[in-house]
Amino acid sequence: MGMLLKNRFVPILLVLLIFGVGIYLAYIYTFSERAGQETSSERNGASSLSEASKAAVDAYLRGHISELSTEPEVLGGKFYVTDIAFLSDTRARVWYEDGHNAFKAEFDFFINADNEVREVNFRVIQRN
Numbered sequence: 001m002g003m004l005l006k007n008r009f010v011p012i013l014l015v016l017l018i019f020g021v022g023i024y025l026a027y028i029y030t031f032s033e034r035a036g037q038e039t040s041s042e043r044n045g046a047s048s049l050s051e052a053s054k055a056a057v058d059a060y061l062r063g064h065i066s067e068l069s070t071e072p073e074v075l076g077g078k079f080y081v082t083d084i085a086f087l088s089d090t091r092a093r094v095w096y097e098d099g100h101n102a103f104k105a106e107f108d109f110f111i112n113a114d115n116e117v118r119e120v121n122f123r124v125i126q127r128n
Helices: 002-035 051-068
Strands: 080-086 091-097 102-111 117-127
Touching: 051 080, 051 091, 051 102, 051 117
Parallel strands: none
Antiparallel strands: 080 091, 091 102, 102 117
16 A cells, blocks of 8 residues: 555656756746846936937947957957947946957046047946
8 A cells, every 4th residue: 555655646746846846947047037137227327418429439439449448358359349338428338248258347438529538437347
């Protein structure tokens, strides 16, 4: 009788175990996906810069990212900008990489009436 009960519960326990592992993996996958994402308000800050000013900052970052980065390019890679988000009229977030390492940085800047960009501060905030 004891062996009969044991044999009946093994499939039930296996199903519960598989179900539990599935829920755990789904939770881990969901959490890890959200951990790297930013909220839309964080990514699209309150910037009233004109499109010409944003284009000037974009061009400045793309043209000077290797000089601005506090991290070195490695294994012959050359930094290039993958994305820019304006957090305010004087701060932007930039994502860039060299093919080997990827970085997220914040860039404080000043832009004059002629849309000339002057760097104030550049700091890496995340390395992937």
